[in-house]
Amino acid sequence: MVAESVSRLLTDWSFTQVGGGTGTKDGEWLGVSEFPTSVHVELLKLKRIPDPFIGLHEWDVQWVGEADWAFKSTFTVSEEELSSSNVDLVFDGLDTFATVTLNGQTILTTTNQFLGHRVPVKSALKVGENVLVLNFESAFLKGRDVEKANQKYVLWNGDSSRLHVRKAQYNYGWDWGPVLMTTGPWKPISLHSYTTRISDLDIRSQVSEDLSVKLSAKISSSDTQSATAVFTLEKPGGGVEVEKEVVIEGGSAELALEWASGKLDLWYPVGYGEQPLYTVTVKLNDKNGTLLDSKSLRIAFRRALVVQDKLIDEPGLTFLFEINNVRIFCGGSNWIPADSFLTTITPERYRDWLKLLVDGNQNMIRVWGGGIYEHDAFYDIADELGILVWQDFMFGCGQYPAYDTFVESVTEEAVQNVKRLRHHPSVVIFAGNNEDYQVAESFKLDLDYNDETSDFRKTTFPARFIYERVLPGVVKAYSDIYYHRGSPYSGFGKPTTDRTYGDIHQWNVWHGTQEPWHNWDILSGRFVSEFGMQGYPNIRTVDYWFGGDTSERFPQSRSNVNHNKADGFERRLELYLMENFKHAFDIESYVYYTQIMQAETLAAAYRLWRRNWGGRGRELTSGALVWQINDCWPVTSWAIVDYFLRPKPAYFSIARELRPFTVGMTRKESTTFSNDRSAAQFTIETKLEIWGTNSTLSPKKVVLAVAAFDLESEWTHEWEQDVTLNPNSSTELFSGALPGQPVRTKKSEVPRTIIVSARLLDEDRIVIGRYSNWPEPFKFIHFPSPEALGLQVVVGADGESVTLSTKKPVKGIVLDVEGDDAQWSDQAIDLVPGDPQTIRAIGLNGRQINLRYLGDGTA
Template sequence: MTKYYTLLLALLVLSCAKNDQPTVTTLHQNWEFKSAKDTIWNSATVPGNVYSDLLAHDKIPDPFVGSNELNVQWVPTHDWEYKTTFTLDEKTLKTSNIELTFEGLDTYADIYLNDSLLGKTNNAFRTWTFDIKPFAKKDNAMYIRFFKTSIHEEKEAGKLDYVLPPGPRVFTRKAQFQYGWDWGPIVNTSGIWKPIKITSWNDVKLDDVFFKQESLTDSLASISVEYTITANKDEENASFEVKNKEFTHTVEFPVYKGTHTYATRIRIQNPKRWWTFNLGEPHLYTFETTLKQGNDTKGQQNVKVGLRTIELIRDKDSLGETFFFKLNGVPVFMKGANYIPQHSMQNKVTDAHYEKLLNDTKNANMNMLRVWGGGIYENDIFYELCDEKGILVWQDFMFACAMYPGDKAFLENVQQEAIDQVKRLRKHASLALWCGNNENNEAWHRWGWQTDKTEAQKKQIWDDYIKVFNRILPETVAKYNPSIDYWESSPSYGRGNPKFQFEGDAHDWGVWHDALPFERFEEKVPRFMSEFGFQSFPSYEAIRAFTGEDSISINHDSYITHQKHPRGFNLIREYMARDYPVPTSGDDYVYMSQLTQAKGMTMGMEAERRAMPYCMGSLYWQLNDCWPVVSWSSIDFMGNWKALHYKAKKSFEDVLISSIVENDTINTYIVSDKLQALEGDFTLTFLDFNGKSILSKKQKLTIPANTSQLVVKTALPDINEKPENYVMKAVFDYASSSSSSSVSVSTSSSLFYVSRPKDLKLPEENISTKVNNTNKGFSIEVSAKTLQKDVFLYTKAKGHFSDNFFDVLPNQTVTITFTTNAENIDDLAFKTLNNIKNNSALAY
């Protein structure tokens, strides 16, 4: 009977408990917009921006097509107005608190609710929250006026007796690339670019939960769970619960009026660590957190936590100073690229775009992306996917290639921006580094920006730099995210300073900007290469998209805007002529430009990997595009892999065979990122282009963990054949020498040519393809009796080839899959270097 009454009492208590969590609704409906100069309102999309809204109503031509970019430059010369109406129900109106939160307004805006000015905004990277309880009623009208950025920029510039390089954008806290870059259009957006939310709540609200890792060993993880609460008054009987599938932890505490952060500690026995995908499992713990007041639930948040240590190691040595990352105490070579915004109109980027691009990153064996400082602090989903996929993030603050002001208002604005973003992103296991800016330090000291300044002006500009990048930003990181290192500016030194090769991270643009040969990458290897690049044309699909023509041209009028580098075309051709035949037809030229880019860039990647542990990072410029354009990207705007991405995938394999000719000797290395030693058989075979073996070597090898090893030297005279007539095939069949009882055998291989591609005596084209249907598309068998160099498969059907720009050895069949929803690929075609090189109509 006692048990019966106890159960009855428990049920009675539960029946009295209520869910009193905040109610959150988005305010994305019924929006309209117009120019402040117009009288007619048109429907608007929120989140969005004025360009996408104008485009939806055919009020501007597509700025990505032809030279239309030039015809839409009037847009940022107008002020823009947005308005909506919305209804609040009686329950919401009766709550004690009603807040309106703008996660992103671009940029200078006045916000009115029911004809009352709520506030003004001046930073696209900040979150703006307003108490609307005094203004809210059942039927509400909201109006936002966005002011053209030039008003503020001209006003602030007028206060100075000098010009801050490079120009007006430095005064406005928004995505800097919107003002134009050497790969991006001038699309200076305005509008509501992130979600708007109305949050209603009563006495207590759970604002944020942060799992702060205090210590981590193989046997124990200690975590301080910090939870931030806002309350209208003091409350005595609050509790906070942390729960996962292994335990439940509850703490009771008093809540104090106002906004305060409280903490409790949890411990995890024998914790599983988070690793990059190539070294282990990117394990994430899922915790349910609940705030209660008495029996009433006041807030709940589910949090995913990755346990790991990440350190930037900068130690003086005999050559300079190291620059590498230790993940869980292990030095890790960082393989990856620089990431820019995926679209000039951010609202066009969907979750599917993020998923695809980060899958493409992982599938190319990249373990790090650098979020470049001229773009945006990315949406939450970007970092969540990096957490899940095991990809580290180097995070720049959003300052790039400029000197910024240092007045009180600007500094306060930057301070709050940094707090907002650090607190938002610190929870992610993928976060590896906070970096103050992109190239600002380098630009000031070596780009000639000081030449027209007085000594007093130079001192003022540099003092303002120090305020932002040596005080505000590092102090914010130290306060809110102390477990992550801060790096003032990338690079430490540019190519103009000899130290770039020996200290810190490097941006080496000797290739491209200085037109130095690709061999530069092999001769000047830095400690960590955080930028290097070379341009190519995008896919045929992207070219058709912006030219509006089916044929592939490299001289179309649209290139006036779709090649942003003033010497771009000349440099592509100059480098192409050094290594490849120069075609006359447009489609062949596009193909050859991609091969040229891939050749040079992979020379750099492999030189940097061969140099480990001296060099411990290779992040090329750039991963992706924000519009269809001739650029440095390895994936074009349409999502197509260029030759660079396919070949980077091979150059970034965890076990890489890489060769280089030095002093008439082929030096062959095996580079291993594996955390266990490798043992196996290594074979070198020199073949002529008909498949005849010229020379063969075989040996047993043991490759220590996480090393680069020179494993064999082959003197060129010993090969007894002219270099233009053979290819070297290297194969390493290996097993891990760990204590595990299950051993799997793996194979790494590579092909190496001594001669430049244009000098190879390639046989006439002799290739066949066979296409078969599969559940997800098609399989394509490619075979040849003689060597076929850089086979490129293409079709107008949208999809993805599992490999491309690959070589086919004599009497070999290579099977490629094409993943697509298309019902057929009747237009499947291919190009090979053999065919183009042997075409007598080409201009050499």
């Protein structure tokens, strides 16, 4: 009999279209190229379907999601394996409606993509060859049947039947994603032979206010007989911190350990400290000392709180994250699945994405509720890099049901995923859903925010039972992580649009009232967990979806329209473009202008909201998470990095606003009438305000260097002053008249085009923060000719250092090369005289650099 637990992956698989059809002939089984996998991935590699990411081909593959498919594995089982006390088949994830047979015997039916399943199969196995078949019904057709048998509910995005199907909701199409209904074994399948296994390892760490640490471990075994478990805590750099042996009785054992403050290394978000990771290993032995099973988890120690405190002289409460007694301004992004075909996302791709986040000075990522609970690698890498994770449960933009079978399924889904994620130090909040309370408000469903006692299942918003009863109960029972009912959610009897409580999704730029982006300061909230602006991706990505069809290479082509899924996107893009820019309409210009608009819009949001981080009791805005960092296919969307991991200019403008030290400015006009009767007698004054931010925990002495330029003359004005930036907050630095701008008495008096540059200089006069404030809208500016600018580009001896300098202020410089893109360290650059900027261009390889900027003559 085998004593030690042995698990092996089943890797030899083939697939077929049930009954035959466009994908395979009847009875034709095709070997898979990889495993786990999905049908689209295999058909693409076999060239049996066109690439749905190109042109209009998305619509040529819709039949795939409405067909039934089967996967088959023939595997050999040895006598030794069958001699084990237990033999299980472990299915980590099946997408979605599957019937599983082993040697012709049905062993499992599934209805939830987010669930794993463990099935005892010893009695169904035989020594020698065994056949495992997974039969997948069309999730779309099955969902339509389930909806018809129950009720049709309201929603935003996708087909209404998705609300009844526990499947990644974005597969049904979203306002940034295609309709691609995947199916197949999307996670590993393994055969597990064992005598006794560790069925659960629950590790909880509590860090008190004085930063002392308590660690508890609960070990559960599948066997109720006596055994021993050796618990080991390994230090981040190797070596054993503690080793304990405990007795397993009645199938479980518990262990509690304590350390005084400073004895263990604490985990901090990126920018605030290190990310030491400890390893817990539990080895389960029988009474003779024979190893039965082992399990390891990588953990860390940190105190994570969501703080909702009163503010000084402001209504409402804070909504902020505090880690190890340090209040954190969370500058980050929303995350959608990084591919329409989930099985193609490797740990390396996850690392590339999350490294981009950190390199962009971001410290939080929100896993959005219309995708998936991400793979373990995602959270492992977030732990390593110090990224805080806001984790939604998988409900998005809908009036979800709450009938018994649905609630039973989502309860198990929540239990499994909370257990899987609870040990990650990066995960600091669970949120019940994405925008479902907003859907309820929009459609006027039953929603009394002051009702804290009802069951809700008989109302028109039945899923409140899930968000306010089921999920908080699961999170509390199986973790110590903070639970928030939804995103956005205000609490305290307030609607989701209340800007003084909880988090908000601020979509009154782009959606809603379509405000100017300059109004971000009056559109702030306590924590802005969504906001955004669209921008075209890299021109190479645009050309990819044309697929070589040059006749489609213009902004209004069918291919371009199919690669922007947002309702009314043409009107909204053009609304914001026309209000702010003089722009041309060729594809290169359209890409450039939408990218610069996105960069300006998003940078303004982070700049103005960081100003609201004013120190303890004045944390008016505690976080800003842009919608979104990534795409699931090549598309024009709100993403700041496109599908191929090519950053848009907005990525860099955000990175500048999230540096440890930044400087910001606003200019505002004030009109004063001579008396309350006259409309003709008035003065217009322009006021300039300057502030700085410091995300470090120590005061920072810097020099504020300000220079003002008249774009249409040689007039300049400069001054400097020593200032101290308060720790972990913003500091107001200047308020006064805009230099060089006369007081006006008539609206026909055109204001001078004054550009103001502000820089923060450290003790060595190194620039540690800079920003140039330009008069807006940019469409009114008479830009100098390219010849008058004196713009110079000099490549250093290393071939990768690029220094930019100018004799006149320049706005919105984007650099590019022919052929494969270089890896630029900065983009969307504003340049002023006397302040040259040097950027890196990895992969430049001696190629000529092409520049685009506002007023470059291409408009």
